Amino acid sequence: MDAATAPARWLRAREKDENFPVALRWLPREPRRHLHAVYAATRLIDQIGDEAPGDRVSQLVALRAELAGLWHGNAPADPILQMLAPTVTACDLPQVAFEELVEANLIDQRVGRYATFDDLLGYCRLSANPVGRLVLAVFDQSTPENVALSDQVCSALQVLEHCQDVAEDLAADRIYLPQLDLTEAGVAEASLATGGPGDPACRAVILTQVDRCEALLDAGPPLVARLTGWARIAVAGYIAGGCATARALRTAEGDVWSRPVRPRHVDTVASMVTLLGKATVVPQ
Helix, strand or coil: CCCCHHHHHHHHHHHCCCCCCCCCCCCCHHHHHHHHHHHHHHHHHHHHHHHCCCCHHHHHHHHHHHHHHHHHCCCCCCHHHHHHHHHHHHHCCCHHHHHHHHHHHHHHCCCCCCCCHHHHHHHHHHHCHHHHHHHHHHCCCCCHHHHHHHHHHHHHHHHHHHHHCHHHHHHCCCCCCCHHHHHHHCCCHHHHHCCCCCCHHHHHHHHHHHHHHHHHHCCHHHHHHHCCCHHHHHHHHHHHHHHHHHHHHHHCCCCCCCCCCCCCHHHHHHHHHHHHHHCCCCCC
16 A cells, blocks of 8 residues: 555545544535645544554654644655645645644643633643634635634534543543533543443533533534635534534433444534525625
């Protein structure tokens, strides 16, 4: 398998696990290529932070240095970063976004608990919000107003994913449910390994996060309204995936232990149609 084929196959496998469409097939080839490149690079960062054997800190620091070289014209050795290099130039991607994503993964190596929801959102500012800023950059629509709305949406998407992965995260000694919520609900950390129908307190904590995420996703319609061209379609897909995920968690009554909770494709499509139908373009 050559260097070009390996990352492409890895990318397709990862994309299938996402709650949202990474790069809708309706989009023109060029923005789809850029979105795939951004996604692959962000997943590479997360893969090292979550799964790499050995010294993950050193590997993340090395990756950060190799990423920085893209803004200085250096040719990267990693095939994923080779995919990213043309996109960095073509879309004038912000280097700080990748630095923040690496920093979030460095934090994961030393921090496994968050006291409050505000503390969790602070982590999301590094782990999730930069991705939305990169997407806006791909479409050249990085206004301060758009970025602020995108940040809310991306934080919601991140927290919803944490809700889906509670048991998996616990196995890695990470708990992204706020400690204050767990304490107030009387949930012991050990309970998060099984949770389920027999533990309504665990499910209640999940549904509390869903409430908060739905409030954050309220930024979605005004964001779509502000965007133009293909950016509206792409971003509506991400937001719709978040809405469908929240709906799936509600349908499961917060039980993410008995079976995997995934958004239904039909709900994602319905949410996307609603978003695009209601959003009137805002003059820039």
